[in-house]
Structure formats: C-alpha cells, structure tokens
Amino acid sequence: RHERKRKRQEAQQLQKLQHLESFYEKPPPGLIKENETKPEDCIPDVPGNESAREFLAHAPTKGLWMPLGKEVKVMQCWRCKRYGHRTGDKECPFFIKGNQKLEQFRVAHEDPMYDIIRENKRHEKEMR
Numbered sequence: 001r002h003e004r005k006r007k008r009q010e011a012q013q014l015q016k017l018q019h020l021e022s023f024y025e026k027p028p029p030g031l032i033k034e035n036e037t038k039p040e041d042c043i044p045d046v047p048g049n050e051s052a053r054e055f056l057a058h059a060p061t062k063g064l065w066m067p068l069g070k071e072v073k074v075m076q077c078w079r080c081k082r083y084g085h086r087t088g089d090k091e092c093p094f095f096i097k098g099n100q101k102l103e104q105f106r107v108a109h110e111d112p113m114y115d116i117i118r119e120n121k122r123h124e125k126e127m128r
Contacts, residue, residue: 052084
C-alpha cells in the first residue's frame with residue numbers, strides 16, 4: 001500500500017518535471033519569429049574570412065565551448081585584418097615577422113599580467 005502511494009507520487013513528480021521542461025523550451029503559440037542573427041553574420045563576407053565564417057555557420061550553439069577541440073573565436077586580427085585569431089596567434093600569416101622588440105612591446109602592453117609576472121621573477125631572483 002505504501003509502495004503504491006510512493007510510486008504514484010514519483011510518477012506525478014516525473015510528469016510535473018516533464019511538463020515544466022517542455023513548457024519552458026517551447027515558444028508560446030502564435031509567436032511571430034524575428035530574423036535571428038547567425039553567429040557567422042558578425043564576420044564580414046570578404047575573401048579572407050571564408051574559413052572562419054564556414055566554421056561558425058556549422059558550429060553548435062548549445063553545448064561545448066570548444067567543439068571538436070577548435071576554439072570558436074569571433075575576433076579580428078590587427079595585422080592581417082582576418083577573423084578567427086588575434087594578433088599574436090600562430091594562425092596569423094604575419095606571425096613573428098618584423099621587429100622582435102616591437103613584438104615584445106606589443107605583448108607587454110596587451111597582457112596586463114606581463115609586468116606583474118616579470119616583477120615576481122625579478123623578485124625571486126633577488127631572494128636567491
């Protein structure tokens with residue numbers, strides 16, 4: 001008798017949870033959909049950006065941050081003006097070209113932790 005009552009309560013609880021899930025996931029009836037923005041729309045459609053646009057067009061919107069181990073980056077490189085990587089990344093065609101002193105200066109000014117880490121290393125050397 002107690003077991004039947006417990007099973008009935010569990011079934012009711014399960015039904016309530018299923019109703020809540022379906023209620024919140026479905027849009028209300030009669031909703032007029034607006035044009036949804038696609039992730040690839042934030043990258044201009046120019047010849048150098050096809051791979052980044054193609055990847056974003058088929059990337060999953062729900063789930064992992066890095067699907068299949070490839071990080072989704074919607075950012076523009078300052079040097080080559082392509083999307084999908086930053087200035088210092090190895091994917092950039094202009095990676096490690098030009099003046100090394102300018103490159104170190106750029107890294108120091110882009111990374112706020114650079115100076116702190118350098119000071120800590122200097123302090124550790126003085127302590128030895």
